[in-house]
Amino acid sequence: GAVVSQHPSWVICKSGTSVKIECRSLDFQATTMFWYRQFPKQSLMLMATSNEGSKATYEQGVEKDKFLINHASLTLSTLTVTSAHPEDSSFYICSARVSALYGYTFGSGTRLTVV
Amino acid sequence: GESVGLHLPTLSVQEGDNSIINCAYSNSASDYFIWYKQESGKGPQFIIDIRSNMDKRQGQRVTVLLNKTVKHLSLQIAATQPGDSAVYFCAEGTGTASKLTFGTGTRLQVTL
Numbered sequence: 001g002a003v004v005s006q007h008p009s010w011v012i013c014k015s016g017t018s019v020k021i022e023c024r025s026l027d028f029q030a031t032t033m034f035w036y037r038q039f040p041k042q043s044l045m046l047m048a049t050s051n052e053g054s055k056a057t058y059e060q061g062v063e064k065d066k067f068l069i070n071h072a073s074l075t076l077s078t079l080t081v082t083s084a085h086p087e088d089s090s091f092y093i094c095s096a097r098v099s100a101l102y103g104y105t106f107g108s109g110t111r112l113t114v115v
Numbered sequence: 116g117e118s119v120g121l122h123l124p125t126l127s128v129q130e131g132d133n134s135i136i137n138c139a140y141s142n143s144a145s146d147y148f149i150w151y152k153q154e155s156g157k158g159p160q161f162i163i164d165i166r167s168n169m170d171k172r173q174g175q176r177v178t179v180l181l182n183k184t185v186k187h188l189s190l191q192i193a194a195t196q197p198g199d200s201a202v203y204f205c206a207e208g209t210g211t212a213s214k215l216t217f218g219t220g221t222r223l224q225v226t227l
Contacts, residue, residue, distance in 0.1 A: 006158070034214060041123045043204060044159070044217045093158050095215075103149065104215065106158040 002028045002098040006107025013084055013114055021079045021110045023094035029074035030096035035067075038091040038109075050077045084114040123202060125222045134192040138205035138218045143186065145207035149215065150179060150190045152201045159204060162190070192223075200225045 003026040013019050023033060031052045036044040048069050049057045056069035068080040077096075081088055094107040128134045140148065146167035151159035165172045165179045165188075172179050178191040188205050202222050206215040 036217075043220050046214055046216070049214055091156075095159075103147075103161070103164055105161070106151075109156070109158045111156065 002026075002096075002105045004030075004094060004096050004105050004107040006094050006110060008110055009108060010111040011113070013112070015085055015114055016083055018080055018082045019084055019112060021081075021092055021094070021112075023077045023079070023096070023107050025075045025096050028096075028098055030077070030098075031074060032097050033071060033077040034095040034097075034104075035069060035077075035079050036093045036095065038093060040091075044093060047079075052077075081112065084112070086114045088112065089114045123220055123222045125224060127224045127226060128195050129226050130195060130197060132195055134190075134195045134199070134223055136190045136192075136203050136221045136223065138188040138190075138221075140186050140188060140205065140207045140216075140218065142207060142209075142216070143183075144209055145216075147208045147213075148179070148181060148188050149206045149208075150177075150188075151204045151206060151217075152199075153204060153220075154201045162203075195223075195225050197225045197227065199223060 005024045007022050033050040035047045037047050038044045046059050047062045050069045050071040052071045052074050058064045071077040091109050093109045095104050097104050149164040150162040152162050153159045163174045163177050163179050165181050170181050176193045180189045202220045204220045205218040208215045
């Protein structure tokens, strides 16, 4: 089946540094990818929609200069958390639309801890 | 039983019993609905989906019911097993190309 590979699975970084999270579609081309954030015991909140070859669309309240999204190819989207702060600590999950028939598939998530 | 409060709603069922997890969705224009299972520290795993032109769809041990009149979705799991213990989310979208909006989630605990 369609697989989205997300790396790293966890990362610890110092406050003020930047962290990049990668999301790759392994056996299909993903023109659209979605980035979610999930705090403990809460639901997934959509941060942005990433479109290959164009600028990402951010949800209201999400700082686009802080959460940089790049979708330079049909198989790779990246989320960079810039100048990370402890409040950015969360579980970040990417998702890709596989097709009209198969819907969406999700990455395994990245646990970010900012210390 | 169910509990709602500051924590994730929790449904406790005995192994072998049937589970019913409910979800109220908000957008009357939504026409695509999905149930996901999420285990601790992992991404959501697809369980079953349904389009708005249907009111019931069955999979292996799972059934999704859709009531568009009251904007309600339910997931029924037959013969619940310990491996079913997880958090379950419903998600709604408009078509299969749009972004998804996730519900608050329900934790299913299967007791032996």
